[in-house]
Each structure stands twice: as C-alpha cells, then as structure tokens.
Amino acid sequence: MATRDEPRQQPLHILFFPFFAAGHLIPVADMAALFAARGARCMLEYCTILTTPVNADTIRPAVDRANLHGADSTSAVEISLMPFPDVGLPPGVENVSALTTLQVDYSANYMQAVQLFREPFCRFLADNHPVDAVVSDSFFTWSADVPRLVFFGSSVFARSCNESLLRNSPLETTTTSPEDNDGGRLVSLPGLPHRVELRQSQMMDPEDYLWEFFESNNAADQRSFGEVFNSFQELEPNYVEHFRATLGRRAWLVGPVALGTMDTAASGTKGNALPPGDGCLRWLDTKPAGSVVYVSFGTISSFSPAELREIARSLVISGRNFVWVIGGGAAIVDDWMPEGFAELTADVDNSRGFIIRGWAPQRHILNHPALGGFITHCGWNSVLEAVSAGVPMVTWPRYADQFFNEKLVVEVLKVGVSIGAKDYGSSLEAHEVIASELIARSITTLMGDNQEGDAIRKKANELGVKARSAVEKGGSSYGDVGRLMDELMARRRRRCSVMLGEEVRAEDGASPVS
Numbered sequence: 001m002a003t004r005d006e007p008r009q010q011p012l013h014i015l016f017f018p019f020f021a022a023g024h025l026i027p028v029a030d031m032a033a034l035f036a037a038r039g040a041r042c043m044l045e046y047c048t049i050l051t052t053p054v055n056a057d058t059i060r061p062a063v064d065r066a067n068l069h070g071a072d073s074t075s076a077v078e079i080s081l082m083p084f085p086d087v088g089l090p091p092g093v094e095n096v097s098a099l100t101t102l103q104v105d106y107s108a109n110y111m112q113a114v115q116l117f118r119e120p121f122c123r124f125l126a127d128n129h130p131v132d133a134v135v136s137d138s139f140f141t142w143s144a145d146v147p148r149l150v151f152f153g154s155s156v157f158a159r160s161c162n163e164s165l166l167r168n169s170p171l172e173t174t175t176t177s178p179e180d181n182d183g184g185r186l187v188s189l190p191g192l193p194h195r196v197e198l199r200q201s202q203m204m205d206p207e208d209y210l211w212e213f214f215e216s217n218n219a220a221d222q223r224s225f226g227e228v229f230n231s232f233q234e235l236e237p238n239y240v241e242h243f244r245a246t247l248g249r250r251a252w253l254v255g256p257v258a259l260g261t262m263d264t265a266a267s268g269t270k271g272n273a274l275p276p277g278d279g280c281l282r283w284l285d286t287k288p289a290g291s292v293v294y295v296s297f298g299t300i301s302s303f304s305p306a307e308l309r310e311i312a313r314s315l316v317i318s319g320r321n322f323v324w325v326i327g328g329g330a331a332i333v334d335d336w337m338p339e340g341f342a343e344l345t346a347d348v349d350n351s352r353g354f355i356i357r358g359w360a361p362q363r364h365i366l367n368h369p370a371l372g373g374f375i376t377h378c379g380w381n382s383v384l385e386a387v388s389a390g391v392p393m394v395t396w397p398r399y400a401d402q403f404f405n406e407k408l409v410v411e412v413l414k415v416g417v418s419i420g421a422k423d424y425g426s427s428l429e430a431h432e433v434i435a436s437e438l439i440a441r442s443i444t445t446l447m448g449d450n451q452e453g454d455a456i457r458k459k460a461n462e463l464g465v466k467a468r469s470a471v472e473k474g475g476s477s478y479g480d481v482g483r484l485m486d487e488l489m490a491r492r493r494r495r496c497s498v499m500l501g502e503e504v505r506a507e508d509g510a511s512p513v514s
Contacts, residue, residue, distance in 0.1 A: 012132045012488055016049045017121065019114075019137035021096040022058060022299045023381050024153045025051070027230045028135070029059035030257040031151075032077045033066030037260075038481055046076045048131075050124055052084040054094035080124065085116040097299040111213075118142045132488050135228060138217045147225030147491070149252075149484075154380045156229055156239040156251065157412065158404035161196060163247060164189040166218050171206055191246070193238040194412055202403040202424050226250030228484070230257050230384060232470035232477045235463065236408065252480040256388045258363060260471040260478075280323060281364055283354045287321050290372035293443055294365055294391075296325035297377040301398050305336035306433045312341045314439035315353065320447060321370070322353045325360045366391050373446045375419075375439075378402040383409060390464025392456045394442045396421050398431065415460040417442045417452075 014035060018028035032047040049059060056079050063077045084094045087109045093099065099106055121142065125131060131146050138152040152159065164170070170187050185200040204211060221227065231253045233240055243249050254260075284292060295311065297303070303311070308326070315322045316338065345353040362382070366374065366389040375394040376382045383405050386393050393416035395406040403424065409416040419442050423432050446453055470477040 012485065012492060013128075013130065014047045014488075015125075015131045015134045016047060017134060017136040017140055018049070018051065018151070019096075019139045019153075020052065020055050020094055023379055024137055024151075025055055025058050025095075026062065027153060027255075027257055027381060028151060029062040029066075029077075030260070031135070031228070031230065031254065033062060034254065034257050034260040034481065035485070036066060036077045038485060046078055048078050048080050048128075050080050050082060050121065052094045053081055054084070054092055056081060058095070082117070082120040082124065085113050087113045087116065089113070100300055100302055114139055132492055133225070138221055141217055141220035143224070147488070150221045150224045150227040151230075152221075152227070153230065154401045155231055155236060155383070155405055155408055156243050156253070157236050157408040158380070158401040159227075159229075160192060160239050160242055160247070161189055161404040161407070162214075162401070163218070164191050164196075165203070166215055167191075169206075171200065171203065193242050196407055196411075198403055198407070199422055201422050202397070204399075204424060222249065226252065229253045230255035230380070232256065232467060232475075233480075234466040234470060234476060235387065235413070252484045254477050254481050254484070256384050256467050256471065256477075258385065259388055259468060260481075278361055278364075279348065280354055280356060281361065281368065283348065283351075284323070284365070284368045284370040286349075287370040289369045290447070292321040292323060292368075292370045293318070293373045293375060293394075293447060294323045294325075294371055295375045296360060296362060296382070297327075297396070297398070298379045298382060299327065301377050304430060304433070307431065309336045309338055310433060310436040311439060312336070313338050313436035314443065316341060316344070317436060317440035318443040320372075320443060323356065323360075323365060324353065325356045325362075327356075327358050363389075373443065375443070378405040378409065380405055384467075387413075387415070387460070387463050388467040390461040392416060392446050392453075392460040394419055394439075394446055396434075399424050413459065413463065415456055415463060417446050417456065 014032075016028050016032050018024045029049060032049055036047050049063070051059070060079065063079055066077050089106055089109050090102065093102070093106070096110070099110060117140065121140070125134075125146070133147045133149055134143055135149045135151050136143065138150050168190050170189055186197045187200050187203060189196045189198070204214075227249065229251060232255055233253055240251065240253065243251050293315075295315070311324070315324070345351050345355050348354075363385055365371065366385055371389070371391055373394060374382075374386045374391050375396060376386065378393075378395050378397040379400075379402060383393070393409055395409055395416045396419045397403045397406045398421070403421075406416070406418060406421075410418050419434060420438060421432070421434065425431055444450075446456060469475050472478060
C-alpha cells in the first residue's frame with residue numbers, strides 16, 4: 001500500500017553498451033570499473049556491460065580486476081550477454097578486428113548486424129529493473145526512456161572537427177594553398193578555436209556510403225542527455241569550452257580512464273610485477289632510459305608488405321632500439337624484411353629490436369623508462385595512453401578520426417611529429433608507401449638531441465603529469481565523474497518524488513498526473 005512516507009532511495013544502475021571493437025570495448029570496461037569504484041559515494045548499485053560472448057572475453061580480465069579490487073564494496077561490474085545475430089559472418093567473427101583477417105570483405109554484413117542489436121537491447125531494458133542511464137556508443141543511436149550518454153571513444157577536438165565538417169560542408173568549397181607543397185586541395189574547418197586545415201585526401205569522401213550513417217548518428221547524439229569522453233579538461237580546454245558553450249552540448253570528461261582503475265599505467269615500470277611470460281618488458285629493462293622507439297598501429301590497421309619493408313628500413317637507418325608490434329592483418333611471411341633486419345632481433349639478450357606479433361601490453365611498454373618515442377596511427381586510446389605516460393609521438397594516421405587526432409597532437413598540443421601521411425582509407429584499402437628516409441627523419445627529430453625534439457619531449461612530460469593529476473581526488477576528471485553521478489542521483493530522486501506524488505493522489509481519489 002502506498003504511504004506518505006519518503007520512499008527508500010533506490011541505488012543507481014548504469015548500463016554500458018560499447019561498440020564491438022577493442023578500441024571501444026576496453027575503455028568502456030575501464031570506465032565502468034571507474035564508476036563502480038566511486039559507487040559507495042553515490043549509492044551506485046552496479047554497472048552492467050551489455051555485449052556478445054566473444055567480446056565479453058576481451059573485457060572480462062578488466063572486469064574481474066575491478067570486482068576483485070572492489071570486493072569490500074556493494075558496487076560491482078557485471079557482464080550481460082546477448083547473441084551475435086546471424087548475418088552471414090563466419091563463426092566467431094563478432095569484433096571489427098576479426099574482419100581484417102578475412103579474405104572477403106564482410107563490412108556490409110557487419111553494419112547490418114549493428115542495426116539488428118536494437119531488439120535485444122530493448123529487450124534487456126524491458127526484462128531488467130530500472131536503468132538510470134545508458135552509456136551507449138554513437139553507432140547505437142537508439143535509447144529507451146532513460147538518459148542516453150553517448151560514448152564515441154574519441155577526443156573532444158575530433159568530435160568538434162567532425163561537427164564542423166557535417167554542419168558546414170566545407171568540402172564543397174576547397175582551396176589550393178601555397179603552404180601545401182604537394183599542390184593538394186586543402187579544406188578549412190570553420191568555427192573552431194584554432195585554424196584547422198586538412199587535405200581533402202585525408203578526409204572521408206561524402207559519397208562514401210558511411211557518410212549518411214555518420215550524419216544520422218550525429219543527429220541522434222545531439223538529442224542525447226550528453227556525452228562522456230575518455231579525456232581530461234587540461235588536455236583540450238578550448239575544445240571543451242567550444243563543445244559546451246558554442247555547440248551547446250553537455251559533456252563530462254572522465255579520463256584517462258585507464259589511470260583511474262586498478263590496472264594503472266604505472267604497473268609496467270621497473271620494480272613492478274610483469275605480465276606472465278612477457279619477455280618484451282624484460283628486454284626493455286636492459287635498455288638505457290629514453291632509447292627505445294615503440295611502433296604500433298592498433299588492432300585494426302593493416303600494412304602492405306611494401307610499407308612494412310619501409311618501416312623496417314627506417315628502423316635500421318635511425319639507429320634506435322625499437323619494439324615493433326606487427327599485427328592487424330600484416331603479412332606473416334617475412335619476405336618483406338630488408339637485408340640485415342632479421343639479425344637486429346635475432347639475439348634476444350643483445351638485440352637492438354624486439355618484434356611482437358599480435359597483442360602487446362601497450363600501457364606497460366609506454367610507461368617503461370626505456371621508452372623515448374611512439375610511432376602511432378593516432379587512434380584515440382593510443383594517443384591518450386602516450387599522453388598519460390608522457391611519451392612523444394610520431395603520427396601516422398590512416399582513417400576515421402585519426403587525421404583529426406594528429407592535428408591535435410602535432411599542431412595544438414605540440415607533442416608529436418607528423419610523418420606526412422596524406423591518404424584516408426579503410427583498414428582494407430591500400431595506402432601510399434612512405435619512404436623509409438622520411439620515417440627515420442621523424443624518429444630522429446622526435447628522439448634526437450635537437451631543439452625541436454627537446455621542446456616536444458618537455459611538453460609531453462608536462463602533459464603526463466596533468467593526466468595523472470586529473471584522475472586523482474580533486475582532479476578535473478575525478479570531479480566530472482562525481483558531478484555526473486550526482487546529477488543522475490538527483491534525477492532518480494525527482495522521479496521517486498513524482499511517483500510518490502502520483503501514488504498519494506491516487507490513494508486520495510485524484511487522477512494521476514501523466
């Protein structure tokens with residue numbers, strides 16, 4: 001029976017629904033763990049991550065660590081499974097990275113599967129007790145009668161650039177600039193805090209079938225409750241202000257989320273426990289501080305044998321120690337290796353290089369004292385992990401938001417050197433082969449004894465300190481997590497008050513308020 005007493009305050013329940021790619025899944029798992037760790041303060045009951053069986057295996061270690069760390073708390077992270085729809089994909093292909101290993105292009109099938117997740121998502125909401133917020137990927141535009149918090153897994157800078165691109169259609173009015181030595185057409189993105197120009201070849205073609213898809217996603221994102229970013233205020237303050245004030249979008253910056261969980265980036269340095277059987281970190285222990293360049297292009301990007309050969313030659317020319325992660329569909333046969341390269345990695349104890357095929361403990365590698373530079377595709381997770389570790393970057397974007405992120409790293413933050421990539425293309429498309437001499441020159445600029453390199457390394461170190469401070473108590477991201485949870489709790493109290501008022505009016509014979 002309804003009473004006039006204040007109802008018992010219900011705890012929060014936040015549902016996380018990430019896109020099925022490692023670059024989206026892993027930061028969402030870290031974010032859920034971060035929110036759960038703060039749950040006692042805001043009566044957060046638990047966080048649920050909704051995903052498929054194969055993708056659950058990717059995030060389960062992070063979830064298990066979070067629950068072990070919070071064993072004394074009532075807060076927890078749980079994984080709820082739903083089947084991957086049958087759209088003609090080979091068995092077990094439930095993640096974007098798996099597409100790069102197939103001989104046939106199944107991207108259309110995969111996008112069809114993305115749309116079919118609406119039904120199981122809505123069914124989950126209907127079958128479970130009330131969810132106070134859904135943190136869903138921008139690719140999943142649907143949401144029920146709960147606040148939708150968008151997570152796109154990118155920087156505020158890249159989101160602002162993308163917004164300018166979609167709003168202003170600058171591709172229709174491009175110019176040729178004398179600053180573009182290659183004579184390419186430059187596109188200026190209007191309305192941003194900085195002057196941002198990209199070559200037309202570095203941007204998605206409006207005729208691409210995905211262009212309309214992204215336009216639809218952006219429109220749905222603007223109707224959401226707000227967005228959560230794996231970033232921090234001090235990294236891109238002008239663009240946080242632009243996003244909130246100029247674009248009128250609500251945003252909470254809660255990162256770097258990897259630093260706010262138990263699996264901190266510091267856990268790979270000397271004196272700490274190493275991942276089981278990992279020889280790379282032991283190899284790094286034998287190298288002088290700042291002497292190693294790390295080469296990795298994420299889990300999706302693929303390189304042709306010709307590109308791999310030029311990378312290998314650049315590492316020979318540079319004379320630097322190196323760790324190179326070869327994955328993302330790279331050729332298994334090593335006939336692309338230039339003469340003498342194999343010998344650089346043959347003697348593990350005394351080698352100048354270390355090659356990893358497949359997965360690598362990237363956070364641990366970047367935080368090792370021997371690291372002096374990072375050649376990266378500019379995926380946002382990699383950029384943020386480098387920033388958090390205070391490691392400067394050689395930027396080599398390939399597609400998606402990566403060219404935007406390069407602009408942030410090189411021109412705004414000034415913690416990187418561009419390798420000069422000019423062509424936007426998917427992980428399945430061929431790219432221009434960049435000469436080994438250009439790659440080696442970028443490495444030397446970044447890590448050598450020169451004025452430009454010194455300035456870049458100094459700025460990178462300063463940003464690393466700010467990143468770690470942001471997630472500590474009193475930091476900007478720590479505060480945004482609390483503010484978001486407080487707002488959701490206040491919304492929960494308002495809903496409880498309305499429900500109580502309706503019950504009281506019904507008990508007194510009045511008509512309930514709709």
